[in-house]
Amino acid sequence: MAGMWQCQVVTSASIAGAVRQGSLRELNLAVVLRRIAAADHPPSRAGLAAGTGLTRATVSAVVDDLIAGRLVAEAEPPPRTGAGRPARGLVLAADGPAGLGLEVNVDYLAACVVDLTGTVRHHLVRRADLRPVSPADALARLAALAAEARAAAVRDGLTLAGAALAVPGLVGDGGLVRLAPNLGWRDVDVPALLAGHPLAEPVDGVPPLVVDNEANLAALGELHAGPPGSRSFLHVSGEIGIGAGIVLDGALYRGARGWSGEIGHFPVQPQGRPCRCGGQGCLEQYAGQEAILAAAGLPGAELPADTAATRLADLAGAGDPTTLAALADAGTALGVAVAGVVNLLDLDTVVLGGGYAPLAPWLCPPVVAEISRRVLTAAWSPVTVRPAALGAQSAAVGGATSVVRRIVDHPVGWLARTP
Amino acid sequence: MAGMWQCQVVTSASIAGAVRQGSLRELNLAVVLRRIAAADHPPSRAGLAAGTGLTRATVSAVVDDLIAGRLVAEAEPPPRTGAGRPARGLVLAADGPAGLGLEVNVDYLAACVVDLTGTVRHHLVRRADLRPVSPADALARLAALAAEARAAAVRDGLTLAGAALAVPGLVGDGGLVRLAPNLGWRDVDVPALLAGHPLAEPVDGVPPLVVDNEANLAALGELHAGPPGSRSFLHVSGEIGIGAGIVLDGALYRGARGWSGEIGHFPVQPQGRPCRCGGQGCLEQYAGQEAILAAAGLPGAELPADTAATRLADLAGAGDPTTLAALADAGTALGVAVAGVVNLLDLDTVVLGGGYAPLAPWLCPPVVAEISRRVLTAAWSPVTVRPAALGAQSAAVGGATSVVRRIVDHPVGWLARTP
Numbered sequence: 001m002a003g004m005w006q007c008q009v010v011t012s013a014s015i016a017g018a019v020r021q022g023s024l025r026e027l028n029l030a031v032v033l034r035r036i037a038a039a040d041h042p043p044s045r046a047g048l049a050a051g052t053g054l055t056r057a058t059v060s061a062v063v064d065d066l067i068a069g070r071l072v073a074e075a076e077p078p079p080r081t082g083a084g085r086p087a088r089g090l091v092l093a094a095d096g097p098a099g100l101g102l103e104v105n106v107d108y109l110a111a112c113v114v115d116l117t118g119t120v121r122h123h124l125v126r127r128a129d130l131r132p133v134s135p136a137d138a139l140a141r142l143a144a145l146a147a148e149a150r151a152a153a154v155r156d157g158l159t160l161a162g163a164a165l166a167v168p169g170l171v172g173d174g175g176l177v178r179l180a181p182n183l184g185w186r187d188v189d190v191p192a193l194l195a196g197h198p199l200a201e202p203v204d205g206v207p208p209l210v211v212d213n214e215a216n217l218a219a220l221g222e223l224h225a226g227p228p229g230s231r232s233f234l235h236v237s238g239e240i241g242i243g244a245g246i247v248l249d250g251a252l253y254r255g256a257r258g259w260s261g262e263i264g265h266f267p268v269q270p271q272g273r274p275c276r277c278g279g280q281g282c283l284e285q286y287a288g289q290e291a292i293l294a295a296a297g298l299p300g301a302e303l304p305a306d307t308a309a310t311r312l313a314d315l316a317g318a319g320d321p322t323t324l325a326a327l328a329d330a331g332t333a334l335g336v337a338v339a340g341v342v343n344l345l346d347l348d349t350v351v352l353g354g355g356y357a358p359l360a361p362w363l364c365p366p367v368v369a370e371i372s373r374r375v376l377t378a379a380w381s382p383v384t385v386r387p388a389a390l391g392a393q394s395a396a397v398g399g400a401t402s403v404v405r406r407i408v409d410h411p412v413g414w415l416a417r418t419p
Numbered sequence: 420m421a422g423m424w425q426c427q428v429v430t431s432a433s434i435a436g437a438v439r440q441g442s443l444r445e446l447n448l449a450v451v452l453r454r455i456a457a458a459d460h461p462p463s464r465a466g467l468a469a470g471t472g473l474t475r476a477t478v479s480a481v482v483d484d485l486i487a488g489r490l491v492a493e494a495e496p497p498p499r500t501g502a503g504r505p506a507r508g509l510v511l512a513a514d515g516p517a518g519l520g521l522e523v524n525v526d527y528l529a530a531c532v533v534d535l536t537g538t539v540r541h542h543l544v545r546r547a548d549l550r551p552v553s554p555a556d557a558l559a560r561l562a563a564l565a566a567e568a569r570a571a572a573v574r575d576g577l578t579l580a581g582a583a584l585a586v587p588g589l590v591g592d593g594g595l596v597r598l599a600p601n602l603g604w605r606d607v608d609v610p611a612l613l614a615g616h617p618l619a620e621p622v623d624g625v626p627p628l629v630v631d632n633e634a635n636l637a638a639l640g641e642l643h644a645g646p647p648g649s650r651s652f653l654h655v656s657g658e659i660g661i662g663a664g665i666v667l668d669g670a671l672y673r674g675a676r677g678w679s680g681e682i683g684h685f686p687v688q689p690q691g692r693p694c695r696c697g698g699q700g701c702l703e704q705y706a707g708q709e710a711i712l713a714a715a716g717l718p719g720a721e722l723p724a725d726t727a728a729t730r731l732a733d734l735a736g737a738g739d740p741t742t743l744a745a746l747a748d749a750g751t752a753l754g755v756a757v758a759g760v761v762n763l764l765d766l767d768t769v770v771l772g773g774g775y776a777p778l779a780p781w782l783c784p785p786v787v788a789e790i791s792r793r794v795l796t797a798a799w800s801p802v803t804v805r806p807a808a809l810g811a812q813s814a815a816v817g818g819a820t821s822v823v824r825r826i827v828d829h830p831v832g833w834l835a836r837t838p
Contacts, residue, residue, distance in 0.1 A: 257764020343681035346674025
């Protein structure tokens, strides 16, 4: 990123003619759009010129392109307070491109639409136990839900620019789901099963659907929706499975093959309960939704994650001792794993997301206690443990947000598609 | 990096005049020097011009600067095989700047000199149990060893360009050692204790001594000395303490405050043995040198790490069943922790370094077994577990190597100091 800014400075003035016009335009579009996206107050054209070092004429031309492409709009002018015409500020357009976020999880399907400003415009959820359903049927139901969301977006005048699908498992190249143990999926070729559906039809050679791990997309959602300042954090999503997204310096860390974040199989009791993965004593067996429900003496391991979390939160809030003990034990197991991660990665923030978010009042204290006990550096630098800003289904919101963020980072691709 | 190369291309030709001469020279020096460092065969000036896109004249001027600054030398010409004068290839200079690597560990002090080609020219080790010694005394002894190494380097015609000191603990800003639990150090201000010694005297405003965690420096050493291709790996150093260095895509991952890699306190038995850190069941209590020696029924927990490792390797090689069982148990504990890290970070290579390197024949199988059992993705993508290329005291070599690598990456700082 620093390199890109450096290039921009080098190439913006007298030497522009020597640079390929195409790449200069790309650079300037991205620089100006990112400034508008990051601004606290809608900047004027003059303010953008001052802030970027570009000439006023260049900024005006770039802004005209961005407005024509429905990426930027002029904000309503502030009320007149004196003589002269107040400058109109520039904001991201709320009626241009939008991202479609989709999720297949163990007990629900979700689809959501997020516009360029990051606002969730539609969010549809269908409850269903998808474990007995074939991958083809599950994806057919998802495609129907996606069509509903698309229709709602079109009614709002939005254009879907792409889609991201969150699955609770390991995703390989080309959208192949290698393994989603809690769904019972293995080597499921998502694009092939969606063949013929608009989701799978490339637009200008770009496949509109990206398949990703749900914990990764939830962490991306938290990065963009969470409080400012959290640029490096561990995001732990608690559902029937437990996944983590690792954000380092504002970027998702994916690992050598994109399979990072499998915290659910962190060995918290190496000789303990057998796990579906073939291992033993994995965190999931102590702090996954089914383990917490069983310890709380609640039937219905098949409850949707947010319903289960709400029921547990209600009981804990009413002081039910069995539920409180179950949450304390789950929090301790989670804290053991999180402390191991913090010792390893030296992160200063841990975010509890997904089904953990509503349970944070009861999970945070034992997690913090284990961190204080086990993290060497906790004495000098406390670790913040907080609930996620996005609640359940954060992965769908994160997926949709990742689509629109890509447009802000690389607007040329979108503009090339605009007639 | 991509950005920098991109800049270089944009600025190298007709538009060079518009760019600050200083920064262009910096860029070209670094580009050419890195090409020479990375080449399999000594490149000629013409080859460098073709490979970088710089003009032949620019390359010649840059190479002249690098030769004058003792960073580059002309290789002996190959034997004449036909008519014409063979082009002389360019190599990194073996008689220019060198790095000084230092280490204070629980049971030894080390100093080593590495030249620009990465060759270890001197390596001095002094055995001593440093636990009963005050930090000031330990550093005074280290300074004396450093002076010996410096004298040896000067006799070789080398110039020490900087030093890196490895300590088995958490290092804060400005070389303050926050905590080195196995040494008994807490808030030790290394530069202050070395005041008056050449190591602590800034040269041209640059402090010549960098203090870093030993596992970090050992991992850096492995990055530069290990087999090509390993760009992302976990390097685990087993001594009395256990530390890890995490290398992601060719760069050391340091964490939010530089305190990453504390794998020794990974909870492998959360309700198990108490640890010096205040936690319970930490890896160090099951796979640290003292734990292995005790399990093998060997006296002398105070043995130097490489002596202890050699003795254990001898006994295991002779088939001693108690030692074999002790190593199998330690390897299993290590494997539980490593599997947790691989699940979290999706790394494809694990390097056993420090005191673990000579024990690798016995530690690798149980580590691999735990990875196969516990790592979700092991079925698609096996994880390589191998001994480190550098043996014990790899941290001192890694520290010295990091000094010369900085010169290759940023030669201008060194050239500015050359008369």
